[in-house]
Amino acid sequence: MSEATKTHGGLAEKTAPGPLPESLYGDLPDWNFELWPSSTTVIMAALFLALGFTVNMQITERIDTAMWGGISPLWGIFFFALWNFSGAAFFGLPGALIVANINPIVANLTATNPLAPTFFATNTLYSVPMALWVWYFKRPGQGLTFRQVATAHVLSIPLTLLPLSLIHIYVLHFTMQVVVFWYVAGLVFGYAGLFVAYPFAKKLLEAGVIQR
Secondary structure (H helix, E strand, O other), rough: OOOOOOOOOOOOOOOOOOOOOHHHOOOOOOOOOOOOOOOOOOOOOOHHHHHHHHHHHHHOOOOOOHHHOOOHHHHHHHHHHHHHHHHHHHHHHHHHHHHHHHHHHHHHHOOOOOOOOHHHHHHHHHHHHHHHHHHHHHHOOEEEEEEHHHHHHHHHHHHHHHHHHHHHHHHOOOOOHHHHHHHHHHHHHHOHHHHHHHHHHHHHHHHOOOHH
């Protein structure tokens, strides 16, 4: 059983790991997942997520440029899983690709960050693997646990940072120590982003926004 809480002997059993609150980090309820859905409803819902992602990134990309001089989109990395995980988990590969690639178009047109051309790759290298991980972990009639999502997230974040490291090495010609510093900083911000992305997805399911 994979609901907000599991039951054992008629009593609710906590599913969130450790001290994390059940209301935010308990198991994701079951939903209807398809790796390649084809309905127009899915496309429209993914576009709404992409719109939210774009508005969010218009703010964070400017903050990153002001704080780090455009060297790394750390706040963007923190918040991007909020939208890309939900797009991949609820709308499969089409949703993953739509949510991942609408914002970079806007970012390049509005010049919010000098690294904007890499955002197509950084977003896609997270969202597509996440859709595949959901397909791998999810079983009919069951949702996902926080540990399953965390595993997928931890394995996918390093991929999303590779295009940024390539820019640091071959375009900006940073020393290896500087490249490693920004890569590790990206990992820290990226991993921390799970703690806002997971509750957001959970609330979408519980609110009935996603077809279950």
